Amino acid sequence: MEVTKSIFFQTYNLNVADLENYLGEALARGGDYADLYFEYRINHSIVLEEQIIKSATKSVSLGVGVRVISGEKTGYAYSDDLNRENVMKAARTAAFIASASSQGGKIQIPTPLGQEKNLYPINVFPTELEISQKIALLQDADRAARGFDSRIKQVQASYVDETKHVLIVTSEGNAAWDRQPLVRMNVMCIAEEGGRLQSGYHGGGGRRGLDIFAGDLDPKAIARESARQAILQLGAVDAPAGPTEVVLGPGWPGILLHEAIGHGLEADFNRKKTSAFAGLVGQKVASELCTVVDDGTIPFRRGSLNMDDEGNPTHQTVLIEKGILRGYLQDRLSSRLMKLPLTGNGRRQSYDHIPIPRMTNTFMMAGDSAPEDIIKSVKKGLYAVQFGGGQVDITSGKFVFSASEAYLIDDGHITAPVKGATLIGDGPTVLRQVTAVGSDLKLDHGIGICGKDGQTIPVGVGLPTIKIREITVGGTEK
Amino acid sequence: MSDLQSTAGAVIERAKKDGATAADVMIREDDSFSVTVRMGEIETLKQAISRSLMLRVFIGKRTALSHTSDLTPSVVQGLVDETVEMARLTSEDDSAGLPEHAVYRNGFPELQLIDPSWEEVTPAERIDFAMRTEAAALSTDKAITNSEGASFDYARSQVTLANTLGFNGTYQGSSAGLYCVPIAQSSVGMQRDHWMSAARHRKQMELPEDIGRKAAQRALRRLGARKIPTAEGPIVFDPLTARSLLGHLFEAVSGSSIYRRSSFLIDQIGQRVAAENITVVDDALIPAGLGSSPFDDEGVPTRVTPIIENGVLRNYLHTAYTARKLASQPTGNGSRTASGAVTIGPTNFYLKPGKYTPEEIIRSIKRGLYVVELIGFGVNTVTGDYSRGAVGIWVENGEFVHPVQEVTIAGNLRDMLNNIEMVGNDVTFLGSIAAPTLKIGNMVISGE
Numbered sequence: 001m002e003v004t005k006s007i008f009f010q011t012y013n014l015n016v017a018d019l020e021n022y023l024g025e026a027l028a029r030g031g032d033y034a035d036l037y038f039e040y041r042i043n044h045s046i047v048l049e050e051q052i053i054k055s056a057t058k059s060v061s062l063g064v065g066v067r068v069i070s071g072e073k074t075g076y077a078y079s080d081d082l083n084r085e086n087v088m089k090a091a092r093t094a095a096f097i098a099s100a101s102s103q104g105g106k107i108q109i110p111t112p113l114g115q116e117k118n119l120y121p122i123n124v125f126p127t128e129l130e131i132s133q134k135i136a137l138l139q140d141a142d143r144a145a146r147g148f149d150s151r152i153k154q155v156q157a158s159y160v161d162e163t164k165h166v167l168i169v170t171s172e173g174n175a176a177w178d179r180q181p182l183v184r185m186n187v188m189c190i191a192e193e194g195g196r197l198q199s200g201y202h203g204g205g206g207r208r209g210l211d212i213f214a215g216d217l218d219p220k221a222i223a224r225e226s227a228r229q230a231i232l233q234l235g236a237v238d239a240p241a242g243p244t245e246v247v248l249g250p251g252w253p254g255i256l257l258h259e260a261i262g263h264g265l266e267a268d269f270n271r272k273k274t275s276a277f278a279g280l281v282g283q284k285v286a287s288e289l290c291t292v293v294d295d296g297t298i299p300f301r302r303g304s305l306n307m308d309d310e311g312n313p314t315h316q317t318v319l320i321e322k323g324i325l326r327g328y329l330q331d332r333l334s335s336r337l338m339k340l341p342l343t344g345n346g347r348r349q350s351y352d353h354i355p356i357p358r359m360t361n362t363f364m365m366a367g368d369s370a371p372e373d374i375i376k377s378v379k380k381g382l383y384a385v386q387f388g389g390g391q392v393d394i395t396s397g398k399f400v401f402s403a404s405e406a407y408l409i410d411d412g413h414i415t416a417p418v419k420g421a422t423l424i425g426d427g428p429t430v431l432r433q434v435t436a437v438g439s440d441l442k443l444d445h446g447i448g449i450c451g452k453d454g455q456t457i458p459v460g461v462g463l464p465t466i467k468i469r470e471i472t473v474g475g476t477e478k
Numbered sequence: 479m480s481d482l483q484s485t486a487g488a489v490i491e492r493a494k495k496d497g498a499t500a501a502d503v504m505i506r507e508d509d510s511f512s513v514t515v516r517m518g519e520i521e522t523l524k525q526a527i528s529r530s531l532m533l534r535v536f537i538g539k540r541t542a543l544s545h546t547s548d549l550t551p552s553v554v555q556g557l558v559d560e561t562v563e564m565a566r567l568t569s570e571d572d573s574a575g576l577p578e579h580a581v582y583r584n585g586f587p588e589l590q591l592i593d594p595s596w597e598e599v600t601p602a603e604r605i606d607f608a609m610r611t612e613a614a615a616l617s618t619d620k621a622i623t624n625s626e627g628a629s630f631d632y633a634r635s636q637v638t639l640a641n642t643l644g645f646n647g648t649y650q651g652s653s654a655g656l657y658c659v660p661i662a663q664s665s666v667g668m669q670r671d672h673w674m675s676a677a678r679h680r681k682q683m684e685l686p687e688d689i690g691r692k693a694a695q696r697a698l699r700r701l702g703a704r705k706i707p708t709a710e711g712p713i714v715f716d717p718l719t720a721r722s723l724l725g726h727l728f729e730a731v732s733g734s735s736i737y738r739r740s741s742f743l744i745d746q747i748g749q750r751v752a753a754e755n756i757t758v759v760d761d762a763l764i765p766a767g768l769g770s771s772p773f774d775d776e777g778v779p780t781r782v783t784p785i786i787e788n789g790v791l792r793n794y795l796h797t798a799y800t801a802r803k804l805a806s807q808p809t810g811n812g813s814r815t816a817s818g819a820v821t822i823g824p825t826n827f828y829l830k831p832g833k834y835t836p837e838e839i840i841r842s843i844k845r846g847l848y849v850v851e852l853i854g855f856g857v858n859t860v861t862g863d864y865s866r867g868a869v870g871i872w873v874e875n876g877e878f879v880h881p882v883q884e885v886t887i888a889g890n891l892r893d894m895l896n897n898i899e900m901v902g903n904d905v906t907f908l909g910s911i912a913a914p915t916l917k918i919g920n921m922v923i924s925g926e
Contacts, residue, residue, distance in 0.1 A: 059544065059817045062553075074523070076522060077525050190739055272626070388855050391867070393670070396703070400853050422865040424924075
């Protein structure tokens with residue numbers, strides 16, 4: 001798409017001469033490279049609670065970030081508006097990183113990058129729609145959750161949408177822009193019985209119009225799933241403590257991959273040799289049953305993007321191929337310093353943040369075992385199907401993720417639901433313990449949020465049913 | 479009156495003209511600087527002035543909110559008009575509205591939130607703080623072979639708040655942080671840890687050399703960490719990990735969790751909820767405290783609120799909204815999120831120091847775990863169920879034996895609070911929430 005068609009040219013009177021001036025100022029002290037990241041973002045959020053629409057929020061954010069790279073050093077500054085003086089001042093501030101003595105990069109006239117794909121071909125962006133349509137979704141969810149069971153005492157349903165316009169211009173002469181939709185709905189239920197309380201949580205979304213809320217993501221289906229989890233937990237028993245054979249259900253349990261290996265393969269940690277995976281490319285880190293990819297090119301997914309936040313096209317990157325570690329997730333800086341190809345994983349939260357290597361949609365390819373057979377093959381273990389958050393220590397490689405819906409497996413049969421428990425393991429070795437991979441690959445419902453260096457971004461995960469020979473489960477039942 | 483105060487005043491007038499029956503607006507301006515150095519070189523340098531405006535309007539009992547980073551008058555005016563329109567579409571909520579007029583008062587305490595001497599520190603000196611910190615870490619021991627870097631952050635902020643009840647106040651604050659993450663390496667692998675100092679005033683900061691050395695020692699003592707067999711035993715939380723327990727307690731006593739019945743501490747005011755040696759307060763009036771402020775984000779004067787006194791639950795924390803829902807009074811804990819929503823935030827929420835030194839607490843352990851880091855989100859404040867990944871040091875007969883990793887500790891927050899057997903004298907403030915070293919009688923440690 002022509003950059004001059006972007007909102008920044010159309011509404012904010014930006015012109016090509018401005019871009020050259022800003023980049024010129026950014027490189028005035030001799031930086032090697034500079035880029036400009038223009039962002040205009042609109043968000044809406046609506047909250048339903050106690051059966052009423054408690055509030056509606058609109059948020060508008062506009063700004064431009066200026067980055068200057070000199071060797072391994074990055075200078076960064078931003079302006080909260082597109083006022084020419086303020087952007088020039090930001091460019092001057094960012095330029096200070098470079099020493100005046102160095103050679104300095106050249107500025108080329110920006111030419112638009114060819115737009116090869118549009119992963120979110122939609123006619124009407126959710127942010128453009130009347131608020132009444134969005135309120136109706138929440139009301140549907142509320143009724144469905146309350147109707148599910150009389151023990152559901154509280155329902156909190158929220159709706160969030162976003163449209164983000166991004167224009168990226170680099171001193172190497174590349175220019176690209178994108179308009180990125182994002183929508184999400186969540187339902188939280190509290191069940192109460194005999195003085196005992198339990199909560200359930202479910203949601204869904206993606207980069208699509210409101211028609212995404214159908215089928216599995218129908219507000220009523222989301223609400224019933226949330227209510228079902230809260231009711232189920234009322235009867236949960238204590239989780240086991242200690243090493244346990246675990247079967248992970250398909251979809252969202254893919255958070256295992258995100259924590260156990262995804263972060264450890266982000267290039268910045270490997271370039272700095274602070275990751276437990278540093279130097280392991282080409283080595284066996286998983287069972288031959290495991291092939292893991294990061295794929296930012298799946299249409300309508302929450303973790304997908306036409307281009308990353310440095311203007312480079314997203315890719316499907318193979319991280320692990322039949323057990324062998326293949327590669328890293330790159331941003332521009334690490335790719336250049338490591339002399340490895342770009343993968344389109346340079347992402348940032350917004351214009352006030354520096355881009356760093358991040359995941360998009362991370363999942364394991366399907367295997368050939370039938371999911372039922374996998375469960376049947378376990379004598380005594382845990383079947384975990386829903387998870388809360390996870391976290392990893394990149395350097396030691398130890399990671400956790402917390403099950404919010406799990407069951408005991410006894411002699412091949414799924415039995416009692418257990419209380420939430422954290423699972424802990426070692427990233428570079430956990431996938432060696434994978435003894436079966438199901439044929440039922442599923443991607444998650446589109447609610448993932450990932451945090452790194454104080455920046456949060458939307459991501460996706462996916463997994464077929466898998467069996468792990470042994471992982472430590474942090475329950476209380478010894 | 480400052481420029482921001484007149485902008486705030488104009489927004490309020492516009493909202494009234496549009497038909498709002500009440501409104502409040504908050505404007506934040508941050509002038510921030512941050513530098514990260516790694517292996518003796520500058521890695522990133524970032525500097526900016528950022529602003530954001532958060533508006534809340536009421537039409538009778540209906541509420542709408544908005545937020546913008548663009549303070550161009552025409553943009554702000556358009557957003558005010560849209561927000562008032564949006565308020566017509568939300569539901570009537572009996573508890574909605576500004577705080578009652580009666581809670582406001584004239585004059586605010588002087589809390590020493592700003593240290594003007596920071597402005598005399600040049601960018602070169604700021605970079606040097608980070609350089610000295612990392613250099614100290616790297617020279618502590620040969621086993622410190624790498625680093626995720628050291629960073630120095632500084633920000634000067636101004637908060638301005640106005641509402642249709644005539645309130646129009648502003649205050650400024652400064653804050654700085656110095657942070658270091660060294661990596662230790664041996665034949666059995668790598669370990670990282672960190673140390674930091676954060677304060678409003680220069681003289682409250684630890685020396686860069688001390689921060690670097692402490693960070694290095696924390697990473698070094700983790701080398702060779704291993705799993706241990708699944709066991710039950712006493713757990714000692716260091717002040718950093720104890721602070722996370724206070725964070726869970728804060729969530730459980732927030733008025734919003736209480737009216738939603740999503741807390742394990744509902745309906746328990748006046749009851750014993752923790753061991754007798756436990757006293758927790760939310761104190762917004764600590765001079766130069768990181769969480770101190772003269773008024774909250776709704777303009778309510780701040781104060782000292784006892785939360786737990788000698789084990790007995792005394793108060794929940796409230797905004798104007800949650801106070802009305804629960805027939806209570808706002809406690810000055812109104813806090814606006816980045817998108818403008820008014821939620822409950824801690825001021826200086828901390829557990830009062832006890833009489834034991836951390837060494838005395840460790841010496842009291844026959845067989846147990848001293849925890850130095852917790853990871854993951856396995857805490858359910860609705861039920862109190864607790865299960866998190868832990869890194870620590872195994873203690874036998876009062877002595878450190880070896881570092882431990884890849885284990886979880888599990889229990890229930892209700893039991894954990896009641897089983898705090900010893901409280902340290904070493905409360906460490908690194909933010910709004912703080913705690914001393916704590917010993918909990920018994921938890922399940924899950925490992926091999």
